[in-house]
Amino acid sequence: MADIPVSPLAPEAFPVVNNIPGVEFGAMATGMRYKGRLDLLLVRLCQGTQVAGVFTQNSMPAAPVEWCRQALKNSGGTGRGLVVNAGNANAFTGKAGVAAVQSTANAAAEVLGCSPDEILLASTGVIGVPLDVTPIKKALPKIVDGLSASLVRDAAEAIRTTDTYAKAASTLCEIDGKAITITGVAKGSGMIEPNMATMLGFVFTNANISSACLQAILAETNAASFNSITVDSDTSTNDTVLAFATGEAANENCITDPADPRLQGFKAKFAAVMEDLAKQIVCDGEGATKLISVTVKGAESTESARIIAKSIANSPLVKTAIAGEDPNWGRLVMAVGKSGEKANQSALSIWFGDILVATDGQVSSKYQEEDGAAYMKRSHIDLILNVGVGDACSTVWTCDLTHQYISINADYRS
Amino acid sequence: MADIPVSPLAPEAFPVVNNIPGVEFGAMATGMRYKGRLDLLLVRLCQGTQVAGVFTQNSMPAAPVEWCRQALKNSGGTGRGLVVNAGNANAFTGKAGVAAVQSTANAAAEVLGCSPDEILLASTGVIGVPLDVTPIKKALPKIVDGLSASLVRDAAEAIRTTDTYAKAASTLCEIDGKAITITGVAKGSGMIEPNMATMLGFVFTNANISSACLQAILAETNAASFNSITVDSDTSTNDTVLAFATGEAANENCITDPADPRLQGFKAKFAAVMEDLAKQIVCDGEGATKLISVTVKGAESTESARIIAKSIANSPLVKTAIAGEDPNWGRLVMAVGKSGEKANQSALSIWFGDILVATDGQVSSKYQEEDGAAYMKRSHIDLILNVGVGDACSTVWTCDLTHQYISINADYRS
Incomplete structure (x- = not known):
C-alpha cells in the first residue's frame, strides 16, 4: 500500500492523557x-x-465480536484483560x-492469571484471511513484563490500520x-458507518460503577457519538466499543443506577470523551480534507432527523x-428527498453555518453564490437544514469524498 | 467543467434504430x-x-415530474407531445x-395544436436554479418545422448532461x-439509484395498446431494468421513464390486457429494450471503467435478494x-452483513464468474488469489453470491468507483 499522508484534519499533537488507576497497557510490533x-x-x-460493550450490527460479525458477546455473558460483565x-x-x-x-x-x-472468559478481544484489518495466532502467543508473555499505566499512547498506536494518526481522549471529573479519570483510545478510518458501535473504541475509568450501569451510560453516549458518524456508509464486521470501570476510585458503594x-458530571464527561474519539475517527476518514457536521432540525422524530x-x-x-469546495446545495435537497423521510419541500430551509442558502422551497433572495463558495473553503463545514414538519433534531458527522479515498481503497491489499 | 473522456464501456457505435410510425423528433442547441x-x-x-410513466420516488420531485403525474391523470393517459x-x-x-x-x-x-395536458415534460441538470423559459419558447416554433421520424439520434443527443455518449436501443417484433417497432432513448450518468424510474428514459412503439396496459408492462419491465441499476446510490429528483404507444400498427382492436x-413476444422485446438502455446508463456511470453485475441467490425473498x-x-x-482490480472479496461479506437482510454466514458462497472464491463461511481451499486477480482485469465483472437461506434471486448492475467520479463531481457546477 502506498504511503498515506497524515490527515490535514489531524489534531496538532497527541493529547495529554491521564493514567487510569487499575489499568496497564503494553504493545509490541509482531510483524504479523x-x-x-x-x-x-x-x-x-x-x-x-466492570465491563460494558456495544458491537457491530453487521450480520456477518467477526469471531472476536462473537467472543466478546459470549464472554461478557459468562463473566457477568467483568474483565481482567x-x-x-x-x-x-x-x-x-x-x-x-x-x-x-x-x-x-x-x-x-495464562499470562494474566485469570479465566479466558475474563479476556476481551478485538481485531481489525483484512477480512477473510485466517489469523495465525503463533506470533500473538509468542508475544503476550513478553508484553506482560513491560505493562505500565502510562503507555496509553502505545495502546492508541497499536490498534491503527489505515489510520493516519493515533486517537485518544482524556478527561477528569x-x-x-x-478524582475520576476517563481515558479512551479509538481507531477507524474506512469501512465506517457504525451501527451500535464503531471500529474500535476503548474507554477506561477508575469509577466504581456496576457493569449494568456502565452499559446504560455506554449505550446512551454511543448513540450521539460513534453511532452518529459515517465515513463511507460501510458497516464493519468488527465494530467494537468497550468501556471498563476499574472501581479503583472506591466511592463508598458501587454505583448501580x-x-x-x-x-451527572461523570456522564457528561464520558459523553464528551466518546464524542471526541468519534470525531477523531471522522477527521481521519480515508482521504478526508473537511470535517462536515450535518444537523437536521424540524423533523418528525429524532430517528427521522x-x-x-x-x-x-x-x-x-x-x-x-x-471536496471540490462547490456550494452545490441542490444536492442536499436531493439527499433529503431520497431519504424517504417526511419533509416539506415548500418549507425546507438550508444554512451553511450562519449563511441562509435556501428557504421556503427555493434559493434565498439574499443568498450570494460567492458567500457559499467562500464558506466552502473552510476545513469545518456545518450544514444545517430545517425540514419543516416537526421539532426533532439530530447531528451526524462525516468527511468529504476525495481522490485519496479512491487511492487508499483501490489498492488496500496490494 | 473539465472535458470528460468517453466511457471505456461505451458501445462501439450508436445503434441502428428503427423509426416509429406516428413519432417525430426534433432538437435544437439553445445555449441555455x-x-x-x-x-x-x-x-x-x-x-x-397512449402514454405510461414511472417517476422518481424522491420526496422532493422536480416540477416537470409533478407536471407529468398530473397531466397523465388529466389526459386519461394520452399524449401528443x-x-x-x-x-x-x-x-x-x-x-x-x-x-x-x-x-x-x-x-x-400551441405549436403542436393540442391541449397542454397532452404535453409531457422532463428536465435534467442542476438543481435549485430557476429555469428561464424564454429560449425554450423561442426555439419550439423553429423545431416544429424540422420534425422528422428519423431524428432518433438527435433525441438521444439532446437529453445528455454529463453522459459521455448518446443512448438508444431498438428492436422489432x-x-x-x-410489424411493431420498439425504440427507446435514455440519459443518465450520475445521481443514479433510480427508485421506480430513472433519469431519463423514453420508449416509443407503434403498437396499439391502451395506456393502462402499457403502464402495466412498463412497471413490470422497469423493475428488472432501470430499477435494478445504481451508479452512486443517489436518487435523482427528476427520474422519469415514459412509454408511448402510437397505435399506428392498427391491430384489429386496441389491446387492453x-x-x-x-x-408475449412484444413484452419480451420491450423488456430487452428497457434492460439495454438501463445497462447503457451504468456503462456511462460517472468515471466507470467496469460494468459489474451482482447476482444474489439463495435469499429469503426477491426483495431481500x-x-x-x-x-x-x-x-x-x-x-x-x-476499480483497483483487487479481488478483495472480504468486502462482499461486509456488504452482505451490513444489508441487515437474512443471510447464513456459515453457508455463504461467493463466485467471480465461474471461479469459486468462498464457500461454507470461509475462503475456498481451491481458490487462488492469482485467479481472482486475473478475473478482475476484465471490463465486465460478474459477482455471484449464495446467501444460503432460501430460493429467491435478484440481479443488480453497477459500475466501479474511480478517480474520475471524484473529478467529475467535485467541480460539476464550475
Missing part, C-alpha cells in the same frame, strides 16, 4: 502484517473491573477463526469527592461537491 | 447552459398515442418552477401479424476495490 510498527495490544485490568491485533480482522474465517479467538484468550488468561445524581442527516452524510454527490 | 450542443428536444406524437431540456433540472424552484412547466406546456401545445397472449445486491453494488469499498 505491518513491518516495524506496533500491532498487538495487551491491557491488564485490576480485579473487579483485553487483547487487540491490527492487520487481520479475523472475520469470515469460519471454524479456524473461532479456534483462533479461543487460543488467544487462553494465552492471555469527580464522583463523591473522589445510571440515574444516580452522583453520576438522523436518517435524513445520514442520507446527506452518505451521499457521494454531496461529499464530492464539498 | 451548454454551448454548441443540442439541449432541447421536442417529440410529436400522433393522435391517440414531449419536451425535454438538458442543463437545468427545474427542481427545488418553488412557484417559479411550477410557472415554468405550465408556460413550456402551453408553448408546446410482431403483434397479430403487424397485459396478459393478452398476443403481447435485491436489498443485499444493492448493498454490495452501493458499497464504496467494493466499488473502489474493483
